[in-house]
Structure formats: C-alpha cells, structure tokens
Amino acid sequence: MADNFYNEVLLDHNLHPMHLHELPCATCSNAGLNPTCGDQLTLHLAIEDGLITDGSFTGVGCAVSQASADIMLDLIIGKTPAEAKHLKELFSKMIGGNITEDELDELEEAGALQNISAMPARVKCAMLGWNTLGKLLDEAAERSGV
Amino acid sequence: MSSNSYKNDLPVFDAYKNLVYLDNSATTQKPRAVIEAVERYYREENANPLRGLYGLSVKATDAYENAREAVRKIIGAESTREIVFTRNATESLNLIAASYGRTEIGANDEILVAISEHHSNLLPWQNLARETGAAIRYLECDESGEYTAEGLKKALGPRTKLFAIAQISNVFGRLNPIAEFTEICHDNGTVIVCDGAQSVPHLPVDVKELGVDFLAFSGHKMLAPMGIGVLYGREELLEKMPPFLYGGEMIEYVTKDGATFAELPHKFEAGTVNVGGAVGLHAAIDYIGKVGFDTITARERELTALAFDEMKRLPHVHIIGADSAEGHHGIITFTLEGVHPHDIAAIFDADNIAIRAGHHCAMPLHQHIGVQSTARMSLAFYNDEHDIERFIETLSGIRRRMGYGG
Numbered sequence: 001m002a003d004n005f006y007n008e009v010l011l012d013h014n015l016h017p018m019h020l021h022e023l024p025c026a027t028c029s030n031a032g033l034n035p036t037c038g039d040q041l042t043l044h045l046a047i048e049d050g051l052i053t054d055g056s057f058t059g060v061g062c063a064v065s066q067a068s069a070d071i072m073l074d075l076i077i078g079k080t081p082a083e084a085k086h087l088k089e090l091f092s093k094m095i096g097g098n099i100t101e102d103e104l105d106e107l108e109e110a111g112a113l114q115n116i117s118a119m120p121a122r123v124k125c126a127m128l129g130w131n132t133l134g135k136l137l138d139e140a141a142e143r144s145g146v
Numbered sequence: 147m148s149s150n151s152y153k154n155d156l157p158v159f160d161a162y163k164n165l166v167y168l169d170n171s172a173t174t175q176k177p178r179a180v181i182e183a184v185e186r187y188y189r190e191e192n193a194n195p196l197r198g199l200y201g202l203s204v205k206a207t208d209a210y211e212n213a214r215e216a217v218r219k220i221i222g223a224e225s226t227r228e229i230v231f232t233r234n235a236t237e238s239l240n241l242i243a244a245s246y247g248r249t250e251i252g253a254n255d256e257i258l259v260a261i262s263e264h265h266s267n268l269l270p271w272q273n274l275a276r277e278t279g280a281a282i283r284y285l286e287c288d289e290s291g292e293y294t295a296e297g298l299k300k301a302l303g304p305r306t307k308l309f310a311i312a313q314i315s316n317v318f319g320r321l322n323p324i325a326e327f328t329e330i331c332h333d334n335g336t337v338i339v340c341d342g343a344q345s346v347p348h349l350p351v352d353v354k355e356l357g358v359d360f361l362a363f364s365g366h367k368m369l370a371p372m373g374i375g376v377l378y379g380r381e382e383l384l385e386k387m388p389p390f391l392y393g394g395e396m397i398e399y400v401t402k403d404g405a406t407f408a409e410l411p412h413k414f415e416a417g418t419v420n421v422g423g424a425v426g427l428h429a430a431i432d433y434i435g436k437v438g439f440d441t442i443t444a445r446e447r448e449l450t451a452l453a454f455d456e457m458k459r460l461p462h463v464h465i466i467g468a469d470s471a472e473g474h475h476g477i478i479t480f481t482l483e484g485v486h487p488h489d490i491a492a493i494f495d496a497d498n499i500a501i502r503a504g505h506h507c508a509m510p511l512h513q514h515i516g517v518q519s520t521a522r523m524s525l526a527f528y529n530d531e532h533d534i535e536r537f538i539e540t541l542s543g544i545r546r547r548m549g550y551g552g
Contacts, residue, residue, distance in 0.1 A: 005492075006489070006492075006493070006547065006548065011548060011549035012549070014548070014549070015548075015549050015550075039486075039518065039519070060486075060518050061486065062486035062487070062488035062489050063485075063486060063489045063548065064488070064489070066486075119492070122488070122492065125488060
C-alpha cells in the first residue's frame with residue numbers, strides 16, 4: 001500500500017536533508033509552487049563555466065517533495081546543465097511509469113521514488129523540485145544565449 | 147453508541163469493508179435510499195420537466211418541485227419561490243455575486259468577508275470587488291477561530307453593503323452566531339450571505355430564525371448526489387435580481403428584441419435542470435428526517451469529544467481552533483510536529499482511513515493563522531467509536547513511521 005513509498009532512502013533525505021539551506025554563491029534561483037497544498041520550494045544553483053558547481057533548496061514541503069529535491073541535488077551537482085536536463089527527463093519518465101531498467105540505473109538513488117508513480121495525488125510533490133529545475137535551466141540557458 | 151446500524155445503509159462500506167471515512171466535510175457517502183431514489187427516477191419518471199404536455203413530463207416536474215418543497219421545509223423558508231436549485235454551494239454564492247452583487251454594489255461600496263471563508267465564499271467577492279471597484283475587507287477571527295459581535299460592529303462601515311460568512315467554518319468547525327450577526331448587519335443596512343455547506347447537513351437550520359438574506363449549501367455534503375445545490379434568498383431580494391444564466395426554462399416570453407423572464411424561482415434555473423439530483427436530495431432529506439437531527443447532533447457531538455480528548459493527549463499533535471470539543475462540530479483540523487499534512491494523509495490512507503490534507507480551500511485563513519497547511523478529520527453521524535479508535539491508533543504511530551525515534 002501507500003506506506004511502502006516511505007522507504008528508508010526517502011525518510012532519511014527528509015529527516016536529514018543535505019541541501020536544505022540558502023546558497024549565497026547561487027547564480028540563479030527559481031520558485032516552484034504545488035497548488036494542491038500551497039507548498040513552495042525555491043531552488044538555487046551556482047552554474048560556472050558550464051558546470052553546476054553547487055545547489056540548494058529552501059522552503060517547506062512534504063517528505064516526498066523535500067526528499068525528491070534533496071536527492072535531485074545530490075545527482076546534479078557536478079554535472080552540466082544538459083546532463084541535469086537529461087536526468088530530469090528520466091525522472092519524469094519514471095514517475096510517469098514508463099522507464100527502462102538501464103534508465104533507472106542512471107537515476108541512482110532517485111530510483112527510490114519509483115513507487116510514487118502509483119500514487120497520482122503525490123506526483124506533483126515528487127516533481128516539484130525537478131520541474132523547478134527544468135524551468136531554472138531553461139531560463140539560465142536563455143540568459144546565456146545558448 | 148456501541149452498535150451502529152447506519153453503516154449498513156451506506157453501500158460504500160460493503161464495497162470497501164475496512165474503510166474509516168473521516169472526510170465528511172469534503173463530501174458524505176450516499177445511503178442506499180438515495181441511490182435507489184435516483185435510479186427509480188431515471189427508470190420510471192424521466193422526462194424533460196416544466197415543459198412537456200404529457201404525463202411523464204408532469205411526473206418529472208412533480209418529482210423536481212416536490213424536492214424543492216422538501217428543501218423549503220428543512221430550512222424553514224417561507225415559500226418555495228425562495229428556493230433555487232444550483233449545482234452546489236459554490237454556484238449559489240457565484241449567483242449572488244453575479245446577480246445581486248453587480249446590480250446592488252458599486253465603486254464606493256465595501257464588501258466584508260470573514261477571513262476563515264472557503265474560497266467559494268471569498269473568490270466571488272474578490273472578483274465582484276475587482277469588477278465594480280468596491281473595496282473588499284476581511285473580518286479577522288482570533289486564533290481559536292472566534293468572531294465577536296464587537297469585532298463585526300467595528301468592521302462594518304456606512305458603505306458596507308454585504309457581509310459573507312459561513313455558519314460553520316470548514317477548518318475550525320466553530321459555529322458562528324449568525325442570528326446575532328444578522329441583526330448587527332441589518333441595523334447597518336448590510337446584507338448577510340451565509341455559507342451553510344458545513345451546517346445544514348449537521349444541525350437544524352432555520353432561515354427565519356437566522357434571519358439571513360441568503361443561504362447557500364450543497365447536496366453532496368448531506369448524503370445527496372454531487373451536482374445539486376441550493377440557494378435560499380429572501381423573496382423580495384430575489385424578486386428584483388436579474389437572471390444569472392440565460393436560456394431555456396427561465397423565460398416567460400421571447401421576441402427578436404428581448405424577453406421577459408419566468409417567475410421565481412425558475413428565473414434562476416436556466417436550461418434543463420438536474421431532476422435526478424433534486425430527487426436524490428429529496429431522498430437524502432427524508433433519510434435525515436428519519437435519523438433525526440437530535441440523533442445526528444448527539445452522535446456527532448459525542449464522537450467529536452472522544453476524538454478531541456484523545457488527540458489532546460497525544461504529544462506533538464496540535465489542534466487548530468477552539469480549545470474544547472464543543473467548539474468543533476465534527477471538524478478537527480490539526481498539525482503533527484515534523485510531519486507534513488500530505489504525509490499524514492498518505493499514512494492514514496495506508497491504513498484505509500480517509501482524511502483531508504492541504505489548505506482546505508482556505509488559503510487566506512492559513513496565512514492568517516500562520517501555517518502552510520493542515521490535516522483535517524471530519525465526522526458524520528454514521529461514524530462510530532471504532533472509527534475514532536482506528537484514527538487515534540494510526541495518528542499516534544505516524545511520527546515513528548516517518549523515522550522519528552521514540
């Protein structure tokens with residue numbers, strides 16, 4: 001049942017998030033809103049020389065949205081914006097319930113959120129950080145004229 | 147209260163045997179008598195009402211108008227001319243804003259809205275203010291959800307044309323002293339709009355005793371099907387209001403240049419109406435009559451007290467609103483330290499317990515009381531002690547299941 005999507009990975013990232021803090025060195029930020037609960041999450045990234053060198057998030061949210069954002073930042077820090085964008089696409093596919101085994105491997109720890117795909121009411125929670133990432137990367141790309 | 151035969155009247159509990167349903171403020175479950183009445187109507191009496199010159203259409207018309215009479219009786223209105231069928235309370239409130247509001251409220255006027263209102267009784271007024279240039283102001287409650295007569299008197303000004311407030315808030319569950327507020331409003335020349343969505347299903351509501359100018363409520367929160375709601379309005383107000391929607395069934399005479407409109411209440415019921423829904427509402431009102439409001443309020447009061455006292459005992463649980471069970475009327479909204487309301491609801495769901503989480507369509511209130519979102523359990527008379535036990539058992543284990551020690 002619903003209980004089993006609160007697995008250890010998710011609970012741990014929710015109780016002890018590594019990336020829940022302000023980011024003074026951020027080069028860009030973007031806020032995402034979950035209209036069902038009014039939760040707001042702001043994502044901050046430092047992008048230097050075509051690499052995501054650091055990132056964080058601020059705001060309140062449910063365990064699913066918080067853990068998802070924390071795991072996402074673990075994954076994308078050190079990657080290029082294009083690689084981050086690719087991971088976002090994979091994560092969307094996973095939550096949409098149509099991902100291959102190989103693709104799931106690429107998502108590493110984010111695969112712990114796979115069961116959310118069976119909980120339509122929580123999809124928005126899981127996607128909140130990732131959708132914000134998508135918007136932020138699009139805006140950053142526009143600004144740098146890429 | 148150990149025996150509970152009411153659940154046997156509700157087929158959903160056959161289909162979903164282990165369900166503890168505590169989201170009655172969102173919508174109630176439907177008794178067999180209601181489902182069967184709707185089915186019987188469509189099997190035996192269906193035709194387009196108010197139009198056809200044949201027997202079956204007359205039957206449909208009777209079914210529809212008999213339902214209106216049942217509604218009139220349950221809220222103590224003077225005449226069925228004061229009972230307009232809508233889709234739900236939201237549509238009723240929009241009708242008032244669009245019809246009464248646009249003709250009676252102008253740029254220099256003020257609209258006063260209770261801060262705890264559901265978006266249904268808030269956004270139509272925000273929109274009306276935007277359209278007419280009127281000012282919108284909010285009546286604030288204290289943190290227990292209480293509004294006072296003094297507060298209302300202070301908030302009303304010479305230009306306050308309308309005051310909108312629920313009889314029972316869908317977040318606090320507190321019963322507002324509407325009769326007293328009506329008197330204060332009328333002394334000020336202010337019209338009072340009452341949202342009865344959370345009160346009409348649970349306690350005897352008499353519009354003459356309350357004195358309100360308008361009362362809105364939904365059928366689906368009182369055992370009836372979704373898609374049928376009610377607007378009560380004082381006849382002299384409805385009489386001078388223009389139609390809300392235009393079309394069939396609401397006209398008297400139409401030429402190429404214009405039309406005259408039907409008598410009340412049909413003036414406000416454009417298009418083919420929801421007879422099946424009205425029949426279901428009629429059956430729901432009959433069912434409520436059989437159970438009796440004495441039993442309904444007594445059971446709900448007892449269950450509210452039981453849940454409230456148990457919740458008070460639990461560490462980390464914070465109840466929003468009044469500090470005693472009497473101030474809750476079947477609705478207990480709460481937070482649990484360290485656990486987001488969505489996660490609370492998901493864990494309840496894992497144990498087959500249905501509760502609501504989020505802002506309950508009352509975002510300004512949540513801003514006012516300084517919380518992002520909350521969880522809510524809400525009762526009906528068909529709940530029982532066993533439901534409360536299961537609720538408390540799950541609630542007391544949530545923090546552990548979310549990884550907190552101890």
